Amino acid sequence: MNNTRPVYMDHHATTPVDPRVLEAMLPYFKDDFGNASSIDHMYGARAYEAVEKARKQVASILNAKPNEIYFTSGATESDNIALLGVTDKLAAKGNHIITCVTEHKAVLDTAKHLEKMGKSVTYLPVDQYGMVNPADIEAAITDRTILISIMAANNEIGTIAPLQEIGEIAKKHGVRFHTDAAQAVGHIPIDVKAMKIDLLSLSGHKIYGPKGIGALYITGLNPKKNISPVMFGGGHEKGIRSGTYNVPGIVGLGKAIEIAQKEMKAEAERYKKWTTMMLEAFQNECGGVILNGHPEQRLPHNLNVCFPGIESKALIHLLRDDVAISTGSACSTTSVEASYVLQAIGREEEYLHSAIRFGLGRFTTEEAIYHVIYKFRGFVQRLRNLE
Ligand SMILES: Cc1ncc(COP(=O)(O)O)c(C=O)c1O
The missing domain is CATH 3.90.1150.10 (Aspartate Aminotransferase, domain 1)
Incomplete structure (x- = not known):
């Protein structure tokens, strides 16, 4: 010690950043510094390849497809895109979302903002262990419910939610299921297909990757079926998250996830x-x-x-x-x-x-x-x- x-x-x-992650990132600050969207030359092409490799690494730990992964600045941003984007996109279908009282502020404060915008939010209680009851979720669903957002694992007390049961309920009722998995990915197995998760937030700096990088998983090939963009610009990430790629961060996230998957x-x-x-x-x-x-x-x-x-x-x-x-x-x-x-x-x-x-x-x-x-x-x- x-x-x-x-x-x-x-x-x-x-x-801390794992030394293997740092090593993987370093070339992308200096020699391979290109813009991953400027692929007409070697610099951009190499950056693009690195981003796509990381996309595969992130998808792999979730059992997702690479084109279901969107890079963001972290779990806070992913949570915001998920809640704001789904409620906007599905506004014609309904205005009700279900979450729980022990969520991270990135979800709770976004939900409060949505209430101010006229949406209706149910904050479910948890039991003495911090567990949300899937039966309570099912009971709270109305014909106006469009989204369930329940964290995969709590950042204070570590309680793991019954994701699969929640996913089954969401699917049965045709409601989207988002989970904030910032504390869970890389620590416990998560399979978005088996657990019927539609959207998932994750973060690099909770798993020995760098700060300021994360990802949002959105099920299916066309994210805009489920979500409206909440910020606008160059149309990166299929228009879901505009902004020049943080290539070293993305490479670091991919490497961190590859290591976590093995270890x-x-x-x-x-x-x-x-x-x-x-x-x-x-x-x-x-x-x-x-x-x-x-x-x-x-x-x-x-x-x-x-x-x-x-x-x-x-x-x-x-x-x-x-x-x-x-x-x-x-x-x-x-x-x-x-x-x-x-x-x-x-x-x-x-x-x-x-x-x-x-x-x-x-x-x-x-x-x-x-x-x-x-x-x-x-x-x-x-x-x-x-x-
Ligand atoms: C459960 C949970 N969600 C979201 C976040 C925010 O993540 P980030 O720092 O990547 O924005 C954290 C980090 O504290 C967290 O523990």
């Missing part, structure tokens, strides 16, 4: 073993620790726990030289807002400010896990003794 830097355990926020299974086993070890150690040695999220249907690299009686912000601050961790919820420097995800799963008031989210990653070592357990044990006891 490198003792000069804290152990990084905030991989849900972002991941995901072994990584998941490693993470599962370590998160189980950490939870057991905390439960045995820190007293009264509560797991947030589903005990089994959860992201393998996620562990979110409440340490009762501990102010998580104080703990994070005390540990800042040793471990980089987070509460997982947004807050400003002046006020600490309780996590809306923890509130949605019914966490009692006294636990709302005691949650810590651990996000393990590719370069986490077993030694680091022991170090974190050791540090937590000491600091939790220290903080409790101060009370």
